[in-house]
Amino acid sequence: MRKDARGDRLGLVAGPNSDRDFPGTDLHFYVSNKEIMISRLHMTPADTVLMVLLLILSAASFFLVPRLVLSHSQEVEIHGGNQLVDRCSLTEDRLVDVRGPLGVTTIQVKGGRVSVLSSPCPHGVCVHMGDFGSEGGFLACVPNEVLVRVSKERADGLDAVTK
Amino acid sequence: MTGGVRELARLALLLALATVIHTVEAFIPVTFVWFRFGFANIIGLSTLYLFGFRDAAFVTIGRIFLGSLATGLFGSPAFLLSLSGGTCALLTMALVFRYGSGIFSEIGVSLAGATAHNLAQLVTAYFVLIRSEGIFLLLPVMMLTAVGTGLLNGLAARFFVKHFRIFNA
Numbered sequence: 001m002r003k004d005a006r007g008d009r010l011g012l013v014a015g016p017n018s019d020r021d022f023p024g025t026d027l028h029f030y031v032s033n034k035e036i037m038i039s040r041l042h043m044t045p046a047d048t049v050l051m052v053l054l055l056i057l058s059a060a061s062f063f064l065v066p067r068l069v070l071s072h073s074q075e076v077e078i079h080g081g082n083q084l085v086d087r088c089s090l091t092e093d094r095l096v097d098v099r100g101p102l103g104v105t106t107i108q109v110k111g112g113r114v115s116v117l118s119s120p121c122p123h124g125v126c127v128h129m130g131d132f133g134s135e136g137g138f139l140a141c142v143p144n145e146v147l148v149r150v151s152k153e154r155a156d157g158l159d160a161v162t163k
Numbered sequence: 164m165t166g167g168v169r170e171l172a173r174l175a176l177l178l179a180l181a182t183v184i185h186t187v188e189a190f191i192p193v194t195f196v197w198f199r200f201g202f203a204n205i206i207g208l209s210t211l212y213l214f215g216f217r218d219a220a221f222v223t224i225g226r227i228f229l230g231s232l233a234t235g236l237f238g239s240p241a242f243l244l245s246l247s248g249g250t251c252a253l254l255t256m257a258l259v260f261r262y263g264s265g266i267f268s269e270i271g272v273s274l275a276g277a278t279a280h281n282l283a284q285l286v287t288a289y290f291v292l293i294r295s296e297g298i299f300l301l302l303p304v305m306m307l308t309a310v311g312t313g314l315l316n317g318l319a320a321r322f323f324v325k326h327f328r329i330f331n332a
Contacts, residue, residue: 042321046263047271051310054278058306065303069296136297 070135076114078107079147090114090134090150100144107139107148119144173331174210174218178225181206185230185245198288198305199245200312201280203230204252208273208320213327216257223253240292244284251283252276269324270317277313281305 043051078086080098088094088109095117096107103120115131119141126141138149185203193200203226211219227249231242256276259267267275285305289298 042268043270044266044268046266047268047274050267050271050274051314054274054306054310054313058303058310061306062303065299069299 066135073136073150074134075150076109077149077151079149081145098144098146100141100146102144105141105144105146107146114148114150115139116141116146116148119146170214174214174221177206177210177218177222178229181222181226182229182233185226186233189230189234189236189241198281198284199241199248200308201248201252201277202312202316202319204249204256204273204276204280205316205319205323207249207253208256208269208276208316209323209327211253211256211260211272212269212320212324216261219257220253223249240288243291244287247287248280248284252280255279268317269321270314273317273320274310274313277309277316278306280312281309 074090076086076088076090077084078088078096078098080100085098086096088096090109090112093110094108096109098105098107100120105119105121105126106117108115108117113131113133116126116129116139119126121141121143126139126144126146129139132139132150134150136150138147138151140147181203184206188199188202191200204223206226207219207223210222227242227245228237231237231239231245234241236242253276255278256272259272259275263271282302282305285298285301289295292298
């Protein structure tokens with residue numbers, strides 16, 4: 001029997017008696033070598049069902065997760081210092097100037113996207129943070145104490161919950 | 164007595180192998196910094212098939228501690244991610260193996276383990292690293308990767324178990 005074992009060293013050629021090649025071993029491993037195997041991978045039907053199920057789940061989550069996670073809010077909140085300076089809609093294009101300790105930061109709302117157009121901060125990190133739309137996110141100019149965000153609307157009517 | 168020594172030597176060999184895979188895996192560049200594919204689970208799964216749950220737990224926990232010491236990531240978020248991923252994967256694989264080894268082959272057990280591994284990492288990352296629901300946008304990607312790594316790990320474990328048994332026959 002050891003002679004036959006050489007043939008399926010790689011596990012691809014599985015004979016009906018390959019479970020006898022290794023005396024004294026349990027048979028869990030050879031479940032896949034019985035007639036129920038269905039492919040070159042020697043997967044059992046249950047394996048295939050599990051894999052297809054997982055594939056369907058991940059395909060479904062491609063569509064479901066963004067719907068649950070993203071904000072879909074149409075409202076931009078602009079904070080300067082520690083208070084809310086302005087609240088405006090994403091749908092109408094406009095420029096908002098916010099005065100901070102360093103000067104004026106200009107925030108642009110255009111085509112449903114919000115970005116920092118210019119800011120007096122030394123590195124311009126906020127300007128390079130790019131833009132975002134109703135999917136939610138935030139832009140911050142830390143030196144000039146400006147925070148722009150589109151946050152998730154809570155279904156329960158609260159603004160935020162802390163723990 | 165000799166049986167005990169044999170067992171110990173085999174376990175040490177498995178642990179060493181798992182640690183090496185764990186360490187080398189840290190060098191694979193991925194976009195999501197601290198996430199892992201979980202290839203080291205190959206050895207955990209093989210140990211489960213060869214020696215049972217207790218030894219598999221020993222090998223898995225051992226390789227996470229040794230591997231993170233070797234990569235210098237002990238105590239970092241990466242360590243927490245692999246710890247949660249590794250233990251969840253092991254528990255899932257053990258459950259599927261215990262109650263479903265009649266219908267699932269190694270591939271099925273490994274698929275379940277890989278999915279648990281990636282989901283556990285994601286949930287841990289949410290609690291430890293990024294306190295934002297936005298991280299769950301990675302969920303579909305992680306689940307898709309889990310199917311790939313699950314298949315690969317299952318096949319690798321099957322070869323490994325087979326060869327291990329040939330050499331120890």
